[in-house]
Amino acid sequence: MSTLLDVRDLQVEFVTPNGAVRAVDGVSYTLDEHEIVGLVGESGCGKSASQLAVMQLIQSPPGRIAGGEVLFEGSDLLTFAKNGPQMRAVRGGRIAMIFQEPMTSLNPVLTVGAQLEEAVRTHCSLSKSEARDRAVELLRLVGTPSPETRVKDYPHQFSGGMCQRVMIAMGLSCNPRVLIADEPTTALDVTTQAQVLKLMRDLVEQFGASLVIVTHNLGVVARYVHRIYVMYAGRVVEAGATKDIFAHPRHPYTLGLLKSVPRLDERQGARLIPIDGLPPNLIDMPPTCAFLPRCTRAIDRCRREPWPALESVGGGHSVRCYVNLGEARDERIV
Amino acid sequence: MSAGSDTTIVAGAACAATPPRVSPRAVAVRVLLHRKLFMGCAIFLVVLVIVALFAPWVAPYPPNQTELLNRMAPPSWQHWLGTDTLGRDTLSRLIYGARVSLLVGVVAVALSASIGIVLGTVAGYFGRWVEAVIMRCMDALMTIPMILLALTLAALLGGGLSDVVVAIGVSMIPPYARLMCAETQSIKRKDFIVSLRGMGAGGWRIMAGHVVPNAFSHVLVFMTMQIGGAILAEAALSFLGIGVEATTPTWGSMVADGYRYLFTDPILSIAPGVAIMATVFAFNMVGDTLRDVLDPRLRGTMVYGGKRA
Amino acid sequence: MTGYLLRRLGQALIVLFIVTFLVFGVMRWLPGDPILMYLSSDSYRITDRAEIARMRHQYGLDKPIPMQYLDWAKGVLQGDLGKSITKGTTVNEELARAVPVTLYLGIVSFIISQLIGIPLGILAAIRRGTWIDNTILVIANLGVTAPIFWVGIILIYVFGLTLGWLPIQGYTSPFTDFSKSVQQLILPAFCLALGPLAGATRQTRSAMLEVIHQDYVRTAWAKGLSERAVISRHVVKNGILPVVTLAGMAVPMIIGGAVLVETVFNIPGMGRLAVNALFAKDYAIVQGIVLITAIAVIIANLLVDLSYGYLDPRVRVA
Numbered sequence: 001m002s003t004l005l006d007v008r009d010l011q012v013e014f015v016t017p018n019g020a021v022r023a024v025d026g027v028s029y030t031l032d033e034h035e036i037v038g039l040v041g042e043s044g045c046g047k048s049a050s051q052l053a054v055m056q057l058i059q060s061p062p063g064r065i066a067g068g069e070v071l072f073e074g075s076d077l078l079t080f081a082k083n084g085p086q087m088r089a090v091r092g093g094r095i096a097m098i099f100q101e102p103m104t105s106l107n108p109v110l111t112v113g114a115q116l117e118e119a120v121r122t123h124c125s126l127s128k129s130e131a132r133d134r135a136v137e138l139l140r141l142v143g144t145p146s147p148e149t150r151v152k153d154y155p156h157q158f159s160g161g162m163c164q165r166v167m168i169a170m171g172l173s174c175n176p177r178v179l180i181a182d183e184p185t186t187a188l189d190v191t192t193q194a195q196v197l198k199l200m201r202d203l204v205e206q207f208g209a210s211l212v213i214v215t216h217n218l219g220v221v222a223r224y225v226h227r228i229y230v231m232y233a234g235r236v237v238e239a240g241a242t243k244d245i246f247a248h249p250r251h252p253y254t255l256g257l258l259k260s261v262p263r264l265d266e267r268q269g270a271r272l273i274p275i276d277g278l279p280p281n282l283i284d285m286p287p288t289c290a291f292l293p294r295c296t297r298a299i300d301r302c303r304r305e306p307w308p309a310l311e312s313v314g315g316g317h318s319v320r321c322y323v324n325l326g327e328a329r330d331e332r333i334v
Numbered sequence: 335m336s337a338g339s340d341t342t343i344v345a346g347a348a349c350a351a352t353p354p355r356v357s358p359r360a361v362a363v364r365v366l367l368h369r370k371l372f373m374g375c376a377i378f379l380v381v382l383v384i385v386a387l388f389a390p391w392v393a394p395y396p397p398n399q400t401e402l403l404n405r406m407a408p409p410s411w412q413h414w415l416g417t418d419t420l421g422r423d424t425l426s427r428l429i430y431g432a433r434v435s436l437l438v439g440v441v442a443v444a445l446s447a448s449i450g451i452v453l454g455t456v457a458g459y460f461g462r463w464v465e466a467v468i469m470r471c472m473d474a475l476m477t478i479p480m481i482l483l484a485l486t487l488a489a490l491l492g493g494g495l496s497d498v499v500v501a502i503g504v505s506m507i508p509p510y511a512r513l514m515c516a517e518t519q520s521i522k523r524k525d526f527i528v529s530l531r532g533m534g535a536g537g538w539r540i541m542a543g544h545v546v547p548n549a550f551s552h553v554l555v556f557m558t559m560q561i562g563g564a565i566l567a568e569a570a571l572s573f574l575g576i577g578v579e580a581t582t583p584t585w586g587s588m589v590a591d592g593y594r595y596l597f598t599d600p601i602l603s604i605a606p607g608v609a610i611m612a613t614v615f616a617f618n619m620v621g622d623t624l625r626d627v628l629d630p631r632l633r634g635t636m637v638y639g640g641k642r643a
Numbered sequence: 644m645t646g647y648l649l650r651r652l653g654q655a656l657i658v659l660f661i662v663t664f665l666v667f668g669v670m671r672w673l674p675g676d677p678i679l680m681y682l683s684s685d686s687y688r689i690t691d692r693a694e695i696a697r698m699r700h701q702y703g704l705d706k707p708i709p710m711q712y713l714d715w716a717k718g719v720l721q722g723d724l725g726k727s728i729t730k731g732t733t734v735n736e737e738l739a740r741a742v743p744v745t746l747y748l749g750i751v752s753f754i755i756s757q758l759i760g761i762p763l764g765i766l767a768a769i770r771r772g773t774w775i776d777n778t779i780l781v782i783a784n785l786g787v788t789a790p791i792f793w794v795g796i797i798l799i800y801v802f803g804l805t806l807g808w809l810p811i812q813g814y815t816s817p818f819t820d821f822s823k824s825v826q827q828l829i830l831p832a833f834c835l836a837l838g839p840l841a842g843a844t845r846q847t848r849s850a851m852l853e854v855i856h857q858d859y860v861r862t863a864w865a866k867g868l869s870e871r872a873v874i875s876r877h878v879v880k881n882g883i884l885p886v887v888t889l890a891g892m893a894v895p896m897i898i899g900g901a902v903l904v905e906t907v908f909n910i911p912g913m914g915r916l917a918v919n920a921l922f923a924k925d926y927a928i929v930q931g932i933v934l935i936t937a938i939a940v941i942i943a944n945l946l947v948d949l950s951y952g953y954l955d956p957r958v959r960v961a
Binding site for chain 1: 772856857858859861862863864865866867868869870872876877880881954955956957
């Protein structure tokens, strides 16, 4: 499996009246062919910002990409002009992205068909009627009932789940190599969530593409994702195969995340253990570990020395922590 | 923290182009400038009000004192803006004219606001046919352009200062009514109003005590912006010849008088116009900034009521 | 859709009725007897009570106000708007002479204001914060704060008197002498267009700015569309609604402004007619002008409402 997307040391900052916020502070990850990768973390940890940066969709004031490389198909995407022809060819054509709020992510005054056709005609040279047929086909592909009539409807006539399917159709319409899904199911109800996720997975497999799912929901990740990157305060704090992460979490934050999710096989009366405290203020971060204020496992070294680099602990699993939980096997996680 | 990146900051250069392309510095400058502009305008207005109030002491000459030997004089040390066709000092007349403009502006807006707020709140609160009747009347008023309406009323009433104030005031009522109607309707649905009614508070009490104060920040901003409009209306009316008697100088009538001598002595027409513009601009700026401060999410133009007729 | 249309028409008629009745009532009710005014002017010197009473009866001014209104309304439906007291002509004649002039001036001004104002607003929005945006905002501010009649005078001073490029006054019908007509129209049309232009610029700019940050615009960028496609197909199409509303409000603005512009530039249109009629307390003419103005504004509003249905599919009633 060759590497499709290689993001190295990505940095994104936002200028606010109170100072510069480092939303993404040296994030690196890879995506292989036919792989599904998950980016997990709380709100504000920089996962969405990092994906927007890959597509150079960061809103220029107040944000800016401050550093890093995004290697894809032999070039560094960040060297392309933000709205230049090369970047535009990549967007939607080679890497597609779908967003969190499907209802507001579609243009309310254009028919769904028109928006699908637009996506198709931007990257594939099709005639108007060919594009129209393709639009219907795409709707059918994502499971829209009676696509021929629905194609002339407007987004407000679709439900949330169906809108997201349209978005998926739009994203995959030009056979991209990578589909990035930014919190694709957060705005949907639980049953629809499961359907949409399965649809995404199936289609991505069918098209032979790779998928990046950004989410704060561990349940989403557990089922479909091959590898997980756990993010906190703009950095990756743990990375590895899904099974490894769930079975042997090494970072206290990951552990906290796992323990705060209710489980079906827990004994009755067991308490949920949340992670105390609030996410950090990303302005003027101290050099020490960002999780330190909330960490129950902190050792002396954590307080004295700056946040460590990501270190491998074997088997594709790496962690950014001095404590490195793996050694102590006193917790039953799985 | 992020240890010495060997990555070049190519991204910064790659981040050229749109949509909005503002450097952080420009944003900061804009905010500061806005404040400075606001301060400048506020100070200007305060000075203007003081000058107008103390006109008899501030103005170098009485506004109607003629110097027939010194007619149409260009600006000089004795007469900073020159004199008009009867030898009257332009600057002094400008100062006295400020009195009329400011007075009419403020009083007319106060009048229209008070009537409009009452009408709009009642309409929004009671709804149904009360709202229908009131709003139709407001629509009717709004179909006639404001200037034409004010002109008609002022001419019919006779044309003195108070008539002008009433005319302009009445013609500006509808926007307030619509605004308050919409505001009332949205506040009415809020839970705290429902609970007040549950406790037995009567309609008028709720309206006066809770609805109006809650909507007030929007209304206040709107009022400030409307003062400029009222001043422009007064100037238009006195330009056309309706308004105060010839003995009191007004900016509009000064423009009209100077029009005939435009080629020989343009200052006579230009100066009062500049005064009008500066004052209206200052009020608008203050209103703008007030709005930004009171609610940064308030959109560019005031909402003219929820539903249109 | 037709049900909605009928309802709106019904409302419009009610409003029209209220407007005309209000103005009618106010004019009759306020002090100032037009007959006395007319009779005490130079053309007549009769102060005989009987003569006054006779003339009042002749013009129907001795009936109660609601009756007078009904008479007038009946007349209107038959196409008769009454007679001018001061001029002796019918109101129809006066209006027939004046309204086309104002229509000509007004339409040209309207087109100028929207054609320049809207693109300027879009430009200011997509280049927000740059010197382009700031310049445009300043110009728009000037347009809103400058008194129309004063702008007219300045234009006359600069282009007419000082530079001598354009005629300073007067009106010629385009059918009589097209080039002279255009020359004379340029200054007043621009003067009249300034207010609506500034309004359109500001409204367009804020509408576009609001749309530009919407999720669907981000989706459009993510699809790889060019800036032009994003702006035209996604931003403008959604932001145009408040701009259309404002365009509708430009109609009363222009009619009101015409009153001043026609006075400054000595154009024999409806505005100037209104001013003269008001001074002479010529009720019938004023009533007629109010009627025409109200109809124009109501039609403009109706058109705006209808366009919502076309522009915004969410509004369309099934």
